[in-house]
Amino acid sequence: MTEFLSSYGILNTLGSAYFEVDIKGIMVHCNQVFLDNAESTIEHIAGKHYRHLVDPKQVVDIYSAFNTIYKTHENRRMLFNFVRHKTGGFRTAEGVVGPVLSPTNGEVIGFRGILFDVTERIREEMDLLSAKQSAERELAIGRKIQFSFLPTDLTKVDGWDLDVRFHSAREVAGDFYDVFPISNGKRLAFIVADVCDKGVGAAMYMAIFRTLLRAFANINTATQLTMALTAEVDPLKETESMIFRKEKILAVGAQPLLNAVQMTNQYIATNHGSSNMFVTLFFGVLNPADGKLLYINAGHEPPIVVSGGKIAKRLEPTGPAVGLMENLKFEIGETELAHGDLLFAYTDGIIDARDMNNKSFTEEHLLEEIAKKADSPENIVKHIMALLHDHISEQDQFDDLTLLGLYRK
Numbered sequence: 001m002t003e004f005l006s007s008y009g010i011l012n013t014l015g016s017a018y019f020e021v022d023i024k025g026i027m028v029h030c031n032q033v034f035l036d037n038a039e040s041t042i043e044h045i046a047g048k049h050y051r052h053l054v055d056p057k058q059v060v061d062i063y064s065a066f067n068t069i070y071k072t073h074e075n076r077r078m079l080f081n082f083v084r085h086k087t088g089g090f091r092t093a094e095g096v097v098g099p100v101l102s103p104t105n106g107e108v109i110g111f112r113g114i115l116f117d118v119t120e121r122i123r124e125e126m127d128l129l130s131a132k133q134s135a136e137r138e139l140a141i142g143r144k145i146q147f148s149f150l151p152t153d154l155t156k157v158d159g160w161d162l163d164v165r166f167h168s169a170r171e172v173a174g175d176f177y178d179v180f181p182i183s184n185g186k187r188l189a190f191i192v193a194d195v196c197d198k199g200v201g202a203a204m205y206m207a208i209f210r211t212l213l214r215a216f217a218n219i220n221t222a223t224q225l226t227m228a229l230t231a232e233v234d235p236l237k238e239t240e241s242m243i244f245r246k247e248k249i250l251a252v253g254a255q256p257l258l259n260a261v262q263m264t265n266q267y268i269a270t271n272h273g274s275s276n277m278f279v280t281l282f283f284g285v286l287n288p289a290d291g292k293l294l295y296i297n298a299g300h301e302p303p304i305v306v307s308g309g310k311i312a313k314r315l316e317p318t319g320p321a322v323g324l325m326e327n328l329k330f331e332i333g334e335t336e337l338a339h340g341d342l343l344f345a346y347t348d349g350i351i352d353a354r355d356m357n358n359k360s361f362t363e364e365h366l367l368e369e370i371a372k373k374a375d376s377p378e379n380i381v382k383h384i385m386a387l388l389h390d391h392i393s394e395q396d397q398f399d400d401l402t403l404l405g406l407y408r409k
Helices: 002-014 032-038 056-072 119-149 199-217 222-230 240-250 254-275 363-373 377-392
Strands: 017-022 027-030 076-084 090-101 108-117 160-167 175-182 187-195 279-286 292-298 304-307 310-314 333-336 342-346 401-408
Touching: 017 032, 017 090, 032 090, 056 076, 056 090, 056 108, 090 119, 119 199, 160 175, 160 377, 175 199, 175 401, 187 199, 187 254, 187 342, 187 401, 199 254, 199 279, 254 279, 254 292, 279 342, 304 363, 310 363, 342 377, 363 377, 377 401
Parallel strands: none
Antiparallel strands: 017 027, 017 108, 076 090, 090 108, 160 401, 175 187, 187 279, 279 292, 292 333, 304 310, 304 342, 342 401
């Protein structure tokens, strides 16, 4: 006891907690830092067995560690709740414990350790872990809600096959697709879209864009149709091209198409312009009876039409991205899919996908592969997704992947 009282002060210069126990586990030395962490006194600690100074749940583990040190004569890193303070809690320590060897025969006669109080660090790590787990739970809920927006049972249309693949880069995505009937079931609408940016913000706007497009495509708005027909038209100078334009706009399905894109653009630009969020999209309206397709390509990657085993055409943009600013103009494009033709639409995550050498998949590679499996939408989307999987390999996927194939039997 005298030795304990006279020597412990020298060890205070360490700046960290120091202790020694004999071979039986009885405390024989410690410094003031150890005492401060214990919120105790020398008289209270001296002569006590270590089991009274640690979390009872860890006594067995600590004994096992000391036993290993005894057998190997090697130091051991440890993390444990090492002292009980007055409040009844424990301080968490991290440090090194090693053997005290007899100067005469080299046998282990005790154990000594230098410990660093990491209680606050552990608490912060636990708080961060809890916050991370909470965020992950919220993201999982968000992912579930977001995926509920994507149709799982695609509309079946006689004479046509349709297939889609979607793979998000993160828990939630900015890409989306949609397929639904319009014009009292006379036409089939389909959308492939890519909201700018990634993550939660893009996912929230994905839900807004998708909801608006569906809602506005299913309302009749005479004002929107009138605007589309009369914009920049002099009735006294109506030309053959303008008559054609009117006929195309008056076609079944054209008004819902214009409504959806123009009104969604106006709403986003007017109400959310400060967010600088926009979407590129391909919105097609198909007449299943004759294969005629009206569409608006709003700044999106041009879908590919394969005919006779070859790339026949690209459906180039007919307007800017949706949501950039108010009063944007969108033209309606028109094409026709013959029997055996396949339309392939996708988002830029496909061609921008990187391999381990940071090399992109590229549009050229996509065009080369499209015609190989163009006999059905299921075959083509499976083929491209398999190629992408091999291309990306162990590299992190940095953008969402969406593919849609439409085939006329």
